[in-house]
Amino acid sequence: MTEYSSRIEGLRAMDPAARRDAIAGAAGLGEDDAKTLAGAALPPDLANGMIENVIGTFELPLGVASNFLINGREYLVPMAVEEPSVVAAASFMAKLAREGGGFTVSSTLPIMRAQVQVIGLSDPHGARARLLAQQGVLIDMANSRDTVLVGLGGGCKGIEVQVFDSSPIGPMVVLHLLVDVRDAMGANTVNSMAEMIAPKVEEITGGTVRLRILSNLADRRVVTASVRIPAAALTTQTLDGAQVAQGIVEACALALIDPYRAATHNKGIMNGIDPVVVATGNDWRAIEAGAHAYAARSGRYCSLTTWEIDGDDALSGVLEMPMALGTVGGATRTHPAAQAALRLMRITSAQELGEVAAAVGLAQNMAALRALSTEGIQRGHMALHARNIAITAGATGADIDRVAKAIVAANDVSVDRAKQVLDGAY
């Protein structure tokens, strides 16, 4: 068996079939999985079982980011995304990151929260005390709902109770169930537990339970990714590495103080994370909600990453954010391509998947800041977007690359110019 490698010579120049063969070979992926990743993997009857009123399926390009070395392990990362330059940028930064030993990642236990809202209380603080006194009963009751999870070492591990002295409808108490969901995203799991304990919560508090639902602010399920790259590795044709590193730090500084910039900065991070979330059949709305709520947890929305230059003149970046991803549950086991994507990465736990997604998010942020603080985003991004423009203008087959190259060379990446190239005017 060949050794798994994420470095594949000439990958970008291959056609999709050859690229798929090269990826499958490098990852030791079986023929069936390679075929599944080629597309049309979701038959109508399966799709019809996943959501309602199904009329078909909607496809996205699936790319693979190369060069990722994460905690000393090689990863070829599947990314389902419509935006050009995202996969290239991640691969590029992962290549640079190898100069410093790649990415280092870690994560907390997969603890999700479910909220149980209690209203109609005359003594909210007394109700809180009564709930805390009965926490053993509530935890046992919640765990009786999911013996499979408990058998796997997960389950409800504790409760928290918050009192809101005032709200538009008066005081309320909110009980949080803290549940180790193991390899699941966990929404259905914790929602079932919250609904199960609700009558007992009413009995203990004397109030009325309204909402029983997870919180997407998964602040007890946090992943940290970091990277440290010697400045020399960042050298470009016109700038030395120290200048590039300084530019990245200065670009991040604005996202740390200004929500207008932070929103775009964090969108750039999610450019890396969402495609991995989608490719593995996970709930990207949950990941987006968690990320942005976490970015605003201090009361001021800011960057999810920090970039510094350390004492040895190396550029050092850190991303910290919630990551509620599953390798079981939801659509992760229903969609054949999601399973093949996990096998492509050889991922065996939800925690590992979250850590890989975070490394890709950090790489993506670095790529954007590097481009923005040096030559600007348009050169690299528009050169790759040019193929989309060529298609929009009507190019097909070999004409797509020919027209794209021509409009990039003319520094006029527009549909008009592409049409003129197609019509032979240039």
Ligand SMILES: CC(C)(COP(=O)([O-])OP(=O)([O-])OC[C@H]1O[C@@H](n2cnc3c(N)ncnc32)[C@H](O)[C@@H]1OP(=O)([O-])[O-])[C@@H](O)C(=O)NCCC(=O)NCCSC(=O)C[C@@](C)(O)CC(=O)[O-]
């Ligand atoms: C686009 C690049 C990578 C070009 O950068 P470049 O310097 O032209 O790249 P290169 O040709 O020297 O290639 C270097 C490596 O990049 C990868 N690479 C390069 N091209 C390809 C390709 N066609 N297909 C596959 N891989 C590619 C590949 O790994 C390659 O290594 P090699 O294979 O040669 O050993 C660079 O300009 C870049 O990183 N730009 C940033 C792009 C970006 O951030 N895109 C996201 C969309 S913009 C956005 O939505 C977010 C934003 C920007 O608003 C966020 C924010 O504001 O913070």
Ligand SMILES: NC(=O)C1=CN([C@@H]2O[C@H](COP(=O)(O)OP(=O)(O)OC[C@H]3O[C@@H](n4cnc5c(N)ncnc54)[C@H](OP(=O)(O)O)[C@@H]3O)[C@@H](O)[C@H]2O)C=CC1
């Ligand atoms: N606000 C939000 O984000 C919401 C999201 N959702 C959706 O919920 C879905 C995810 O819910 P989720 O609870 O993950 O899915 P599931 O309920 O489908 O799967 C979780 C269940 O899988 C079983 N299981 C088997 N092996 C494992 C393992 N190794 N680790 C953990 N559990 C295991 C467990 O018990 P058992 O076998 O007994 O089932 C567990 O309860 C997504 O589709 C999401 O879109 C739903 C509501 C709200």
